[in-house]
Amino acid sequence: MKNMTEVSERITRFHLGKEFAAQEILGCHKENDEYVFRVWAPHAQKIWLTGDFNDWSKSLEMTRNSEGIWSITTDLPQEDQLYKYLVKQADGTEIMKIDPFAIQLEARPGNAAVIRDFPQKKWHDGGWIGRNKRSNHFARPINIYEVHLSSWKRHEDGALYSLKELQKELIPYVKQQGFNYIEFLPLTAHPLDASWGYQTIGYYALERTYGTPEELQDFVEACHNENIGVITDWVPGHFCKNDDALAYYDGTPTFEYSESWRAENKGWGVLNFDLGKPEVQSFLLSSALFWLELYHIDGLRVDAVSNILYRDYDRAPGEWTPDKFGGNRNLEGIEFLQKLNRTIKGCHPESLMIAEESSAQVKITGRIEDGGLGFDFKWNMGWMNDILRFYEMDPLFRKFNFNLATFPFMYRMSENFVLPLSHDEVVHGKKSLMDKMFGSREDQFDQLRNLYTLQMTYPGKKLLFMGSEFGQYIEWRYAEGLDWDELSDELNQKMQLFDKKLNELYLNQPSLWQLEQKEDSVVIIDADNKDESVLSFIRQGKIRHDFLIVILNFTPVERKDFHIGVPYKGTYEEIFNTARSEYGGTWTKPKQKFETKDSPFKDLNYQIHVDLPGFSAMIIKPVDIHIKRRRK
Incomplete structure (x- = not known):
C-alpha cells in the first residue's frame, strides 16, 4: 500500500511533468481489500465512479483535491468488472469518459475500462536482454518485418488470429525468413480498425481485439528467445477525438492545446496533444516507459514527428501563427521530443528510438547537446520516395532520371537512417510494391528482386511491410489477411525464397552493417x-x-x-x-x-x-x- 506522503509527492511530480510512472498513481489500483480510483480533470464540476458494481449509477461521487485530481476509495468493485467516469464538465454537461490510465478496455464496441492489476510475469528472456544491453545497435544488423497484427493472417471465417496463435505461426515465419525484428503498427487501444491503430484512445491499454496483456508479454518473451526484437509504433502527436475518450476531458482543453487551430489535426481528423503542458508530458512519458517495461518492448517508432515539430504542418497560409521567434517551429514539441529521448535513454539506453519524419529542417538523430532530438534512427523518406518513383518508370526513361537512384548517397550521412518500404506505400491506391514495378509479370518480379537488393545493400537499417516478401500483387487490406493463396504460384514461392536468402546474406555479411555511421x-x-x-x-x-x-x-x-x-x-x-x-x-x-x-x-x-x-x-x-x- 502506498502511503499518502508518497502519493502526494508523485502527484506533485505529475503536475511538474516529472512523473514517469503515472499509471502507478492515477487510474485504478487495489490497496488491501479496497480499490482506489484517481483521475485528472481540473475543471470538472463533479465526477462519479460508475460501473458494473453500482449499476452505472451516481452512487459513488469522487472528491477533488486542490490540484484537480479526483479520487475515491471503495470496496464495491471486483476484479474484471467494468467502469467509467461520469464527468460533469465545466459547462455542466454530463458525459461518460474512459479512464486514461486503464491497462485494459472491454471488447468493442464498448470501451469501458476493466478492473485488473498489472500482470506480474516471471520473465525468461534474460539472454536476449543481456545481449541487447551489451551490443551497439548502430553497428549490428537490423532487419524489420512490419506487421499489422490483425491482418497478417485470418481464419477462414474472417476471425482474427489471437496473440497465442500468432506466437505459434508469426514468430517461426519471421525467423525462417531471416528478419530479426518485428515492428507492430500501434498496439494501443483504438475504436476503429480503419485507423490501423493510429487514432488511439488508450495510451496504456493493449487493443482488446489483439489479446490480453499477459498474452503480449508471452509473445514478446517468445520473440526474444528466438533472438527476434519487438518494436511498436507509438503516437504522441495526436489522439482520437471521440467524446468519451480523452477529448476535452473536463469540458475544457485538458490534453489538447487551448488554441483551437493547434488542437485540431485536420489531416487525421484527430486532436493534438499540448506537449508543453507538464501533466501531458507526465502522461505520455509514462506511457512510453510503460510499454518498454511491462512488455519488454525493445523500441518505439514515434509516428508523425513532423506534426509535432512544425506549427504550420498540414496548414494553409493564415491558418497558423508563428512561434515567438517568428518561425514555424513548435518549440514545445521539440522540447518534448528531446525530453522523451533523454528520459528513455536515461532509463533504458539499449532501447531503439525511431522517428517517422519527412522534413530536413531539424536534426532528428543528432545529439540533444548539439540541438538534435536524440532519436537513434529516422525513416529515410527521401530515399523511399525517390527509389519508388525510379522503379515505377519505364526503363527507357531511367537514364534521364538516374539521379533518383544516386542522389540519396549524397545525404546518407546526414542522419542515422532506416530504409522503409512500409505499409504507407502499399495502400490507398498506391499499389503493392509488386504492382508498382514496370512491365510484364516476369519483369515485375525481376525488378522487385533488384529493388530489395538495393535496399539491403544500401547503408541503413531495413524495414519491409508484411506480404511484400512474397510479392503480394494486391494492395494491403486492413480488414483481411494477406493473400497467402498467392504462394500456390511458383513465382511467388521463388520470391519468398529469394527474400529469405537475401535476408540471410544481410545478416551474415558484416560489411553491410558494421560501419554505417562512417563515411x-x-x-x-x-x-x-x-x-x-x-x-x-x-x-x-x-x-x-x-x-x-x-x-x-x-x-x-x-x-x-x-x-x-x-x-x-x-x-x-x-x-x-x-x-x-x-x-x-x-x-x-x-x-x-x-x-x-x-x-x-x-x-x-x-x-x-x-x-x-x-x-x-x-x-x-x-x-x-x-x-x-x-x-x-
Whole structure:
C-alpha cells in the first residue's frame, strides 16, 4: 500500500511533468481489500465512479483535491468488472469518459475500462536482454518485418488470429525468413480498425481485439528467445477525438492545446496533444516507459514527428501563427521530443528510438547537446520516395532520371537512417510494391528482386511491410489477411525464397552493417553510367579485405563483358545474383569467377569483366586479393 506522503509527492511530480510512472498513481489500483480510483480533470464540476458494481449509477461521487485530481476509495468493485467516469464538465454537461490510465478496455464496441492489476510475469528472456544491453545497435544488423497484427493472417471465417496463435505461426515465419525484428503498427487501444491503430484512445491499454496483456508479454518473451526484437509504433502527436475518450476531458482543453487551430489535426481528423503542458508530458512519458517495461518492448517508432515539430504542418497560409521567434517551429514539441529521448535513454539506453519524419529542417538523430532530438534512427523518406518513383518508370526513361537512384548517397550521412518500404506505400491506391514495378509479370518480379537488393545493400537499417516478401500483387487490406493463396504460384514461392536468402546474406555479411555511421562504409565505383543505367558501389567492413561489390542493372538489357572497377588485384566471385532461376529469373549459367585486369577504372586501379543479366542485381566478393600493407 502506498502511503499518502508518497502519493502526494508523485502527484506533485505529475503536475511538474516529472512523473514517469503515472499509471502507478492515477487510474485504478487495489490497496488491501479496497480499490482506489484517481483521475485528472481540473475543471470538472463533479465526477462519479460508475460501473458494473453500482449499476452505472451516481452512487459513488469522487472528491477533488486542490490540484484537480479526483479520487475515491471503495470496496464495491471486483476484479474484471467494468467502469467509467461520469464527468460533469465545466459547462455542466454530463458525459461518460474512459479512464486514461486503464491497462485494459472491454471488447468493442464498448470501451469501458476493466478492473485488473498489472500482470506480474516471471520473465525468461534474460539472454536476449543481456545481449541487447551489451551490443551497439548502430553497428549490428537490423532487419524489420512490419506487421499489422490483425491482418497478417485470418481464419477462414474472417476471425482474427489471437496473440497465442500468432506466437505459434508469426514468430517461426519471421525467423525462417531471416528478419530479426518485428515492428507492430500501434498496439494501443483504438475504436476503429480503419485507423490501423493510429487514432488511439488508450495510451496504456493493449487493443482488446489483439489479446490480453499477459498474452503480449508471452509473445514478446517468445520473440526474444528466438533472438527476434519487438518494436511498436507509438503516437504522441495526436489522439482520437471521440467524446468519451480523452477529448476535452473536463469540458475544457485538458490534453489538447487551448488554441483551437493547434488542437485540431485536420489531416487525421484527430486532436493534438499540448506537449508543453507538464501533466501531458507526465502522461505520455509514462506511457512510453510503460510499454518498454511491462512488455519488454525493445523500441518505439514515434509516428508523425513532423506534426509535432512544425506549427504550420498540414496548414494553409493564415491558418497558423508563428512561434515567438517568428518561425514555424513548435518549440514545445521539440522540447518534448528531446525530453522523451533523454528520459528513455536515461532509463533504458539499449532501447531503439525511431522517428517517422519527412522534413530536413531539424536534426532528428543528432545529439540533444548539439540541438538534435536524440532519436537513434529516422525513416529515410527521401530515399523511399525517390527509389519508388525510379522503379515505377519505364526503363527507357531511367537514364534521364538516374539521379533518383544516386542522389540519396549524397545525404546518407546526414542522419542515422532506416530504409522503409512500409505499409504507407502499399495502400490507398498506391499499389503493392509488386504492382508498382514496370512491365510484364516476369519483369515485375525481376525488378522487385533488384529493388530489395538495393535496399539491403544500401547503408541503413531495413524495414519491409508484411506480404511484400512474397510479392503480394494486391494492395494491403486492413480488414483481411494477406493473400497467402498467392504462394500456390511458383513465382511467388521463388520470391519468398529469394527474400529469405537475401535476408540471410544481410545478416551474415558484416560489411553491410558494421560501419554505417562512417563515411568510408561506401565507395562509389560508378554512379555516372546513365546511358546503360547501371549503378555500382562497394560496401566496406571493418577489415580491409571484407567488402562486397554491388552492381545493379536497371534495364532489361543484358550487359556482356561489362567492365567494373575493383580496389585490389586478385580473384573475385559472384555470391548473389537476383536473375537466377531458383529466384524466378531465367539465368542458369554457373556462378562467375573473375580475375582482375591491370587497367584502371575511374578511381580504382583494377577492373573485372562481368556478364550482367537484364534487371539483375549482382553481389561480388573477393576470394584471394593482394592488399599492400599501409605505411605507418
